[in-house]
Every structure is written in C-alpha cells, then in structure tokens.
Amino acid sequence: MLSNEHFYIILGCIAFVGVILFILTGFIRVKKGFVAVIEKMGLYTGTYQSGFHYFPPLTSRRVGLYKLGEVKRLVEVDRFKSFFLTYEIMNFKDFHYKGHDLDSLVKLAYKDNPLDLESSLERTCPLLSVRFIKIEVNEK
Numbered sequence: 001m002l003s004n005e006h007f008y009i010i011l012g013c014i015a016f017v018g019v020i021l022f023i024l025t026g027f028i029r030v031k032k033g034f035v036a037v038i039e040k041m042g043l044y045t046g047t048y049q050s051g052f053h054y055f056p057p058l059t060s061r062r063v064g065l066y067k068l069g070e071v072k073r074l075v076e077v078d079r080f081k082s083f084f085l086t087y088e089i090m091n092f093k094d095f096h097y098k099g100h101d102l103d104s105l106v107k108l109a110y111k112d113n114p115l116d117l118e119s120s121l122e123r124t125c126p127l128l129s130v131r132f133i134k135i136e137v138n139e140k
Helices: 004-024 092-097 102-112 117-128
Strands: 027-030 034-040 043-048 051-054 060-067 070-076 082-089 130-138
Touching: 027 034, 034 092, 043 092, 060 092, 070 102, 082 102, 102 117, 117 130
Parallel strands: none
Antiparallel strands: 027 051, 034 043, 034 060, 070 082, 082 130
C-alpha cells in the first residue's frame, strides 16, 4: 500500500510531465518553401518563414500555411470545364484575411466573362494579393 508521501511524489511527477508537455505544444515547424500566418488571441501577429518557432500555447496559433513561389492547382468551374491555374501569392496576410477561396473566385470570374477568364481574374485578383502567371483549360 502507498503512503501519503509516495502518492504526492507520483502526483507531482505527473503534474511536472504534464507541464513540460504543455510547454512543448508551443513549438511549430514551418517546412522549407512555406510561410505560416500566426495569430495571437485572434489577432494577426505575423508571417513566419521556414524553421522552428515557439509560441505560447493557448494564446498563439498557426492559422494558415501557404506555399512560397508558384502554385499550380486545378479548379473546376462546372461539370464540363476546369482550368489549371498557376499563380503566386504576393501578400500572405492579405491573401489569408481577404478570403483565400480561389475556387469560388474563379467560378465567379468565369460566370462574369466565360470568354475571357484571364482579364476577369486580373481585375479581381489584385484585391487578394494574387498574381496569375498562367491559366490553361483542362481538356477532359
């Protein structure tokens, strides 16, 4: 049977391990070629490049992770038509907070002007801090 001293020692060890694990949850790793958007208590703190970073748990968190340089993705505008978009994010903060849903933006631009998607996107995308490099029709 355990004595009171042993009980408190075991309880203290468990609490100590718990505190260490809690502190270690504040470390994040941003992979090479990516940028992380960080918030502290719901407010923008900054964008961080690749590497290890520490943020106090429960107050700071990573809310976005975006690729540096050119990004290529497929966007379907309807059942029969889709596009390969090659773009670059110019300002990660603006891109994250002004609505980073490019699929919806491309669908709206296509409905607005289905014959000239590129010019329609060029009018709206500077607001999101995105620069389109190439737009290709995906042949199904």
